[in-house]
Amino acid sequence: MSNELLSPVEMAEADRLAIATGPFNGIGLMRRAGAAVAAVVLARYPAATPVHVLCGPGNNGGDGYVVARLLAEAGVDVAIWVSGKPRAGSDAAIAAAECPVAPRPLTAFAPDFGSIVVDALYGAGLSKSLPVDATNAIDFARSLLLPVVAIDLPSGVSGDTGAVLGEEAFRADITVTFARKKPGHLLLPGRELCGEIVLADIGIPDSVVNDLIPRTFENKPALWVGNLPVPATDAHKYKRGHAGVFSGGPSTTGAARLSALAAARAGAGAVTVLSPADAMQINAAHLTAIMLRRSDTVADLNNFIGERRPSAFVLGPGFGVGERTRDLALAILRAGRQGAASGIGGLVLDADGITSFRDEPASLFEATREPHAPALVMTPHEGEFARLFSDIAADKSLSKLAKARAAAQRANAVVVYKGADTVIVAPNGLAAINGNGAPWLATAGSGDVLAGIIAGLLAQGMAVFAAAAAAVWIHAEAGRRFGPGLIAEDLPLAMVPVLRELVEAKQADAI
Ligand SMILES: NC(=O)C1=CN([C@@H]2O[C@H](COP(=O)(O)OP(=O)(O)OC[C@H]3O[C@@H](n4cnc5c(N)ncnc54)[C@H](OP(=O)(O)O)[C@@H]3O)[C@@H](O)[C@H]2O)[C@@H](O)CC1
Ligand SMILES: Nc1ncnc2c1ncn2[C@@H]1O[C@H](COP(=O)(O)OP(=O)(O)O)[C@@H](O)[C@H]1O
Numbered sequence: 309m310s311n312e313l314l315s316p317v318e319m320a321e322a323d324r325l326a327i328a329t330g331p332f333n334g335i336g337l338m339r340r341a342g343a344a345v346a347a348v349v350l351a352r353y354p355a356a357t358p359v360h361v362l363c364g365p366g367n368n369g370g371d372g373y374v375v376a377r378l379l380a381e382a383g384v385d386v387a388i389w390v391s392g393k394p395r396a397g398s399d400a401a402i403a404a405a406e407c408p409v410a411p412r413p414l415t416a417f418a419p420d421f422g423s424i425v426v427d428a429l430y431g432a433g434l435s436k437s438l439p440v441d442a443t444n445a446i447d448f449a450r451s452l453l454l455p456v457v458a459i460d461l462p463s464g465v466s467g468d469t470g471a472v473l474g475e476e477a478f479r480a481d482i483t484v485t486f487a488r489k490k491p492g493h494l495l496l497p498g499r500e501l502c503g504e505i506v507l508a509d510i511g512i513p514d515s516v517v518n519d520l521i522p523r524t525f526e527n528k529p530a531l532w533v534g535n536l537p538v539p540a541t542d543a544h545k546y547k548r549g550h551a552g553v554f555s556g557g558p559s560t561t562g563a564a565r566l567s568a569l570a571a572a573r574a575g576a577g578a579v580t581v582l583s584p585a586d587a588m589q590i591n592a593a594h595l596t597a598i599m600l601r602r603s604d605t606v607a608d609l610n611n612f613i614g615e616r617r618p619s620a621f622v623l624g625p626g627f628g629v630g631e632r633t634r635d636l637a638l639a640i641l642r643a644g645r646q647g648a649a650s651g652i653g654g655l656v657l658d659a660d661g662i663t664s665f666r667d668e669p670a671s672l673f674e675a676t677r678e679p680h681a682p683a684l685v686m687t688p689h690e691g692e693f694a695r696l697f698s699d700i701a702a703d704k705s706l707s708k709l710a711k712a713r714a715a716a717q718r719a720n721a722v723v724v725y726k727g728a729d730t731v732i733v734a735p736n737g738l739a740a741i742n743g744n745g746a747p748w749l750a751t752a753g754s755g756d757v758l759a760g761i762i763a764g765l766l767a768q769g770m771a772v773f774a775a776a777a778a779a780v781w782i783h784a785e786a787g788r789r790f791g792p793g794l795i796a797e798d799l800p801l802a803m804v805p806v807l808r809e810l811v812e813a814k815q816a817d818a819i
């Protein structure tokens with residue numbers, strides 16, 4: 309697997325361990341890194357002249373000197389502009405000494421139309437906002453609309469958080485990074501500023517990465533496809549799991565039906581919409597394969613659990629905020645209290661379900677810690693996240709990933725912190741950052757569908773973190789492929805080809 313994400317600190321450690329293990333020493337890795345970048349420049353911009361390589365004082369600059377040397381050797385017209393000298397004896401100093409191109413100060417940077425920029429100013433080691441010579445260079449390149457190839461990260465972007473450290477950062481067309489991506493390549497605004505990301509193998513062995521026991525991954529099928537439920541030959545509908553979805557009142561029933569349909573498409577063998585009495589008629593008029601049952605009170609819910617053995621729930625979409633919502637959520641989480649587990653694989657708490665606990669989050673977080681409590685998955689967007697975790701949301705020192713981690717630990721829940729860079733985190737800190745979405749998904753009801761997919765997978769017994777991560781990827785993939793014109797109603801059907809490919813991939817893997 310190469311979808312581990314390494315923080316800049318972990319990457320530096322991987323670098324150190326790789327050098328200790330061999331076969332490449334520090335300058336050897338740097339030469340390979342520079343060669344990977346030079347190859348991208350030559351392949352993508354064969355006519356660019358000159359190529360301006362901007363070199364900083366650290367190893368990122370060192371990579372830049374290697375690029376400049378290789379391009380010059382290939383006959384390309386190259387200029388080097390430097391900000392700070394490499395430390396004497398460093399790998400970067402060796403690379404600079406090997407480079408035949410005469411360096412000029414970055415303060416004198418003066419590119420022309422038709423040239424391209426290789427940004428080798430700062431990479432994983434960036435620790436503060438950019439100096440003024442760098443921000444002036446960024447402005448200059450931007451004013452001429454010059455293509456930018458960034459080495460490792462666009463200068464100004466934090467590899468840890470994806471944030472711009474200061475006022476400005478390069479906006480790259482291509483970013484060439486090494487060995488593994490960093491969280492900053494996937495979290496916004498970093499992802500956007502990277503442009504296309506090329507991951508180059510520079511000879512850091514997988515075993516070195518494994519030894520670091522990474523806890524953060526890019527959300528890709530390899531992470532969970534082995535766990536994707538596929539019905540057994542002797543399956544019947546209840547063996548494939550039964551999801552219950554709570555409907556709101558007569559004027560807000562659509563969200564639950566979207567969730568219910570998505571749960572069914574995700575493979576739950578049976579799905580029941582649990583409807584208040586006054587919304588039964590409207591729900592009945594719109595449901596076919598999905599079952600319908602009246603449920604107003606906690607007693608109604610407990611009867612449903614006792615009689616129909618549901619294996620997952622969705623509570624929140626269109627449901628309304630208040631005490632009844634809290635009571636139902638807590639009743640599900642306590643359904644296993646009587647001794648053995650209830651058979652409920654999980655509760656997906658979305659939208660109003662999350663907001664309902666705004667003033668008393670502790671009751672929810674305590675319930676998740678009770679013996680035999682079903683797993684809780686929360687799917688907040690930014691606004692809902694801030695309602696339930698206001699202190700974490702307000703902490704500007706934390707990345708989206710760190711915020712989701714803190715929330716998951718506090719709530720003892722899997723947290724799916726939604727957005728264009730959705731982060732999925734388990735209570736133990738295991739995390740995935742999603743990167744396959746598209747803005748077409750920003751449409752009303754899209755989140756309701758996501759909640760339903762998670763519940764559909766949970767209902768079939770999929771492991772909780774895997775189910776949440778898989779659902780986010782499948783939802784995003786369906787939306788991305790559908791593209792313009794997408795509305796939430798389209799998503800359940802748009803998932804079908806995505807599911808087919810995943811099931812086929814799983815079966816091929818098993819052969
Ligand atoms: N890991 C790997 O596998 C491999 C990594 N490689 C490459 O190494 C890169 C990481 O190198 P790196 O650690 O030397 O950090 P880098 O980004 O050059 O910056 C540090 C320098 O900049 C300085 N500095 C920082 N911020 C500043 C600011 N705002 N304004 C001014 N100065 C600032 C800082 O000085 P300090 O502030 O600490 O005094 C220090 O001098 C990585 O991105 C990749 O390209 C490859 O060679 C091959 C294998
Ligand atoms: N720009 C975007 N790129 C990718 N995915 C997005 C984008 N905007 C929203 N989404 C996804 O769409 C869904 C929207 O959910 P939510 O905000 O709860 O909407 P709703 O409440 O209308 O259903 C989430 O899964 C989110 O990650």
Ligand SMILES: [K+]
Pocket residue numbers: 368427428429430431458459460461462463
């Ligand atoms: K850079």
